[in-house]
Every structure is written in structure tokens, then in C-alpha cells.
Amino acid sequence: MEKPEGIAQDQMRANLESLRKNGVDPYPRRFERSHLSREVVDDFDRLEGSEVTVAGRMMAMRGHGKAGFADLVDVKGKIQLYVRRDEVGDEQFAIWELLSVGDIVGARGEAFKTRSGEVSVKVKELTLLSKALLPLPEKWHGLKDKELRYRRRYLDLISNEETRDVFRSRSRIVHIMREFLVERDFLEAETPILQPIYGGAFARAFETHHHSLDLKLYLRIADELYLKRLIVGGFERVFEIGKDFRNEGMDRTHSPEFTQLELYQAYADYNVMMETTESLFERLARELHGGTKFTWQGREIDVKAPWKRVKVMDAVAEVVGDDALKSKEALVEAARAVGLELGDSQDDELPGFGELVEKILDELVEPKLIEPTFLIDYPLEISPLAKQTTDDPDIVERFEIFIAGIELGNSFTELNDPDEQVRRLGAQVEKRAGGDEEAHGMDDDFIMALRHGMPPTGGLGIGVDRVVMLLTDSPGIRDVILFPTMRPERSE
């Protein structure tokens, strides 16, 4: 059942019928415009007195008896229409009087300036291009309700200039990332989203089913294992910008579908990736903010290189003390002492050393990393795809990127020793068998690829949505995703 539209809506519909009776097609086909609104405004000195044709949505109307004004908004801005009965004729003026705010129209007429100096079009011919049947949100306050803004993003975009700006910036950011990498001879790749075995991160996956293959498939949680196959294949520098899917909780920085940039560079290591990260962020900040400094939610950020590099174990020692790192038992005690909840004291139920380190990082270290920081050199236990450091076999060459307390990316010197990779994934498979749904599975084809020889390689993943949040001063990830995941509205 369609719910009744309401009185204003009934009247808009009645106007539609009146227009049809007057022989007006309320939904005609193409319309040729000569100028965008901003072109007329910017080039007014040259265009004054000449004829222009513009089109857009009427966002305000001001009637004056036998004349009227409307604000016509198009993709680049707004221009005022001035409609006079003695200019358009009785027939068109009658049509004008049946239009409302929200209707989409085309107008041909002379560019001129009003008495108050506003560039306008003195309309000679007005064409209805689409009749609106529902009223727009309030013109002064815009659409404020967050739920409605997410669910009906089109209204948010019509009403709120800031929302349009966020998504324009998002488009630029993605474009700059692509340009940055293509300039450096990276090849853009598209790898499978539907995967029989998922890997490359710790996360629960969405499951689906392919009917004609009668095959269980997963939506990818990362691009990693396929992009590395391309490195084996000889492309040497590859990247992908695309959606990953993780079947987990949602909050200010987590969305079940999100956009990730992953890149892999043969003959590089994580040090090269750190330099690449710094260059990319500097480039993004310069293009969006004109320099390396900007603010996010009141915090001053400066992405100028070089960024701080802090070893994970040093950061943890700073919080819990050096002695705590000598054994798992000592670390457990120290973690409890600083207030972390670790569950029951049964040793086999406690997290491993690596997981403890990670928990301490999450709770006590990362939130404080406001200025851009690379946390480097992670425990091997929680990094099954990264290569060990030369001086400590329990530590891998890996970093994560933090700005404003938010994790923005993850990178390592990629593990390319196939036998070691089998051992690492084997440990993951055991964890999964023990009930850890987020542990990796064994990907035999990936292992086979490594056995053919993958060059030493540096890899980097960056959370694009979070980068957009940061650079657009948006408080949450839903504010930078056009149509964020929502529970359906209950319909009666």
C-alpha cells in the first residue's frame, strides 16, 4: 500500500494535472543548455545582453504578481531566473504559476544584472523538464536528521552544500590516489570480490552461494593474496581501489563494506612503503587543503614528512614497563595493572603474547597517536603474511599508519618464502579449527604461486573512507559513504 502523500503533495499533483491539461509534457526528453549557471556568472562581462540557455532545479521562487524570480541550481552553482509576463507571454506565464520549488526547468533568455546586482536570466522561454511531486526539506535549515540524510542521501545532497562538498572531495581523493600511483608506473588491477577462500586480513566474511557452480563463495575481506599473485606474474607494481567486506560491528570508523587501496611494489620493502605513504598523504593534503596542515574534529594535523616512527614493543614498554615484556605472564600482570580486562585467569583462555600486545596497542597507545605516526615492527604471531626482521625472528617488518588516533593503513615487507608461509598459515588454520573465525585459511593456490617465486615486495593497504573522513573533517565513516549500510525501515 502506498501511503497517502499529504496535502501539499496532493496540490503538487493537482498542478501536474493542470499542466497536462494545458498541453505541457511534465517529463519531456533532452534539453540543450548553452551554459552552466557558474559560467554565466563568471563570464557575465562578456555575456551581458546575449542569450543563454540554462537548466536546473528551482530551489526558491519569489512571485511578484505579473513577474517572478527563481533560484535555479545546477551542478556547478546557481543563477537567478527573472520571469515577466510581458516577456514570456500569457501562456508560459500560466505554466510558471503552476510550478513549485523542486521542479526542474530549462530557461532561455538574456543575461542581465538586476537592480541589486545579481546576475540573472531574463527568461524568454521557460521549459518544464521534470515536475516534482514531493516537497523538498526546509530551505533554511536543510535536512538535519542523520537517519534521513543517510537513508535519502539524494535529499541530503539537494539540501546540504557541505554534503555535496564531502563527496566531491571524496572523488578527488580517489582520483589523486590513482594519479599518484599511475605516475609511479603502477598498474591498476581488478581482482575477484567473490572468492572461494578469503584471506589477507583477520575478519569474518560475508558468505554467498553461486547457483550454477553450486559453490560457497565469500565476499573478499582484502585484495592481498590476488594482488601478490600479480607480482608473481611479473607486473612488479600493482594496485587496486575497491570494496572489501567484513562481517563485523559498525561504528564511527567501521562499515561492513568499505573502500580500500592496496598496492604492491616488487623489490621494495616496508621502508619504501613508509616513504610512499608520506608522499601520498602530503600530495592529498596539498591538493585538498593547499598545504600539509589541516584540522580534523578540532585537532591540528600536519602530514609533512618525515612522520614519527615508533617501534611497537617500545610503545608497549612505555605503557606497561620494560619488565612486562620479558614473559607472557609478566605482560598479563602488567596489562591487568593498567586496567585492561583480560577475562578469566585460566592461562589457556588468555590471549597469546601477540594478541596481548595488540590489545595494549588498541586501548592505550593508538588513541594517543594524533600526529601522523608509523607504528612499526609487530609481533610475528599477529602478522602471518609479513617477513621477519633481520635481528629478531619473532618480529616482522610491518607498520600501521595512525593519524588522529585512527588506523589508516597497514603495510609490510611481504613474506615471500613459501615454506615459511605454509608454516604461518598452518598456525592460522589451527586457530580457526579452534574456533577463531577470523583466522586465515590455507590458500593452496596462493602457496603454489609463491613457490614459483615472488620477488621481494613491499605492500600497503590504506582505508580510503577513513582518509576521506580525515581530509573532509567528517566525524564518521557513514558521513563519507554515499549510501551507508542501514537496517531497513520497517514498512507496515
Place this chain on the structure above:
RNA sequence: GGGCCGUUAGCUCAGUCGGUAGAGCACCUGCCUUUUAAGCAGGGAGUCGCUGGUUCGAGCCCAGCACGGCCUACCA
């Protein structure tokens, strides 16, 4: 999962002590040929998120539910 808050006209919001539902915008009518949050006069517009309860009487009090927001927890 837990806590707090919200849900009233298409939108933005009021709603006092529990006593017949309000404003502005939008829409419609009238006047108005340089206005711009145009103006003036008038009009129509409601399942007060849903279900139950208390009460002579509920938008308001109580309980449950739904959806959302913020925080928190979990989760690479």
C-alpha cells in the same frame, strides 16, 4: 551486548501542571513587474514511531518493541 538520548505536519522545531495539536518553511488562494530566508492577507495540512498499561481523560506518566544518534564493549 550495555548505558544515555531521540522519534510530534513533507522539512526544521515548540508543546507549560495529564484536560480538544502549535509555529516557521513548503503547498494552495488573493494582492504585488528588480525580488533574493521577498512582502502583506487568508487557507488547507497530524496514526504525536508501534503495542499495551495507568487514568474520567495520555503527545506528556509506566512497560515492552521498532528505528536512529552518541558513548561503551566486542571485533584486525
